[in-house]
Amino acid sequence: MKLEQKIEKKIERTLSKVKLFKKKTILVALSGGKDSATTAYMFRKLGYKIEGFHIDLGMGDYSKRCLSAVVKLCEILEIPLYIYDIKNEMGSSMCYLRTSIQKKHFEKQRGEIKNCAICGVIKKWILNKRARELGFEIIATGHNLDDEAQTFLMNVLKGAPELSANTGVVTKNILNKKFIPRVKPLFYIDEDEIRKFTLEKKLPVVYEGCPCLIDSYRKQVREWIYKNLTTRDKENLIKNFEKLQSRMKSIKSSELVYCEICGEPSRGGVCKKCKLFT
Numbered sequence: 001m002k003l004e005q006k007i008e009k010k011i012e013r014t015l016s017k018v019k020l021f022k023k024k025t026i027l028v029a030l031s032g033g034k035d036s037a038t039t040a041y042m043f044r045k046l047g048y049k050i051e052g053f054h055i056d057l058g059m060g061d062y063s064k065r066c067l068s069a070v071v072k073l074c075e076i077l078e079i080p081l082y083i084y085d086i087k088n089e090m091g092s093s094m095c096y097l098r099t100s101i102q103k104k105h106f107e108k109q110r111g112e113i114k115n116c117a118i119c120g121v122i123k124k125w126i127l128n129k130r131a132r133e134l135g136f137e138i139i140a141t142g143h144n145l146d147d148e149a150q151t152f153l154m155n156v157l158k159g160a161p162e163l164s165a166n167t168g169v170v171t172k173n174i175l176n177k178k179f180i181p182r183v184k185p186l187f188y189i190d191e192d193e194i195r196k197f198t199l200e201k202k203l204p205v206v207y208e209g210c211p212c213l214i215d216s217y218r219k220q221v222r223e224w225i226y227k228n229l230t231t232r233d234k235e236n237l238i239k240n241f242e243k244l245q246s247r248m249k250s251i252k253s254s255e256l257v258y259c260e261i262c263g264e265p266s267r268g269g270v271c272k273k274c275k276l277f278t
Contacts, residue, residue: 003193010189026138028139033207037198037204039185053083054084055084056085057094058085059095069204073203116216121273122273138183141182145188145190145231145234146234153237169185176256259273259274262274
């Protein structure tokens, strides 16, 4: 079986589990990388109505190349593209936001906070808020088998496997009019397969990792998994996670409330994004 057919069948099986209807338009989060490009390409091929969303982080040449790749991909797939320019919307680039937050945390003796932790929280906040404002009911992301294995293993190593309780092919959260559910069509697909696929299809992709991925715990776990686990190992890890998932305790305070500062969905009085800035 050809690689494209193999990936297509896996995605179809994955999406059949969550009953994703083709009548609804899906907002695909596009980073410029191989995973989100594959997600958009396959959704388009399978007949889903999609539109693209890209966050321009303003990180010099790297961000420019990511934006260029996303624009080309959307032209190839003939889909609309929404661009969130973080400099225009939030006043400065992600690099400046991140360093100012880290400085503030250091001055207030709150402990070290990693680059990726800050960037991830801000991007999730932007994606959910803007998707809702644009009228979308579902977001698709390019998280793959490796990503999910990394996340589960990280939570286990931190002694908090219950943090994975609400994840899955579809983010399992209590229904809330301000929270937009996320679907991960590449949930069971190995990263190497995705890389080979995008190279075969010659899709416009930036293959290098984020230049700020230097002190990430995820990077350490990713490298360990790459060196030590086979695809079968990663599949077994996820299968065992799914067996345990139903028995896991949900994260404390299962109800979503609204942040006292920005009004976005939160599990506490102040959301993670606003905590970073206060």
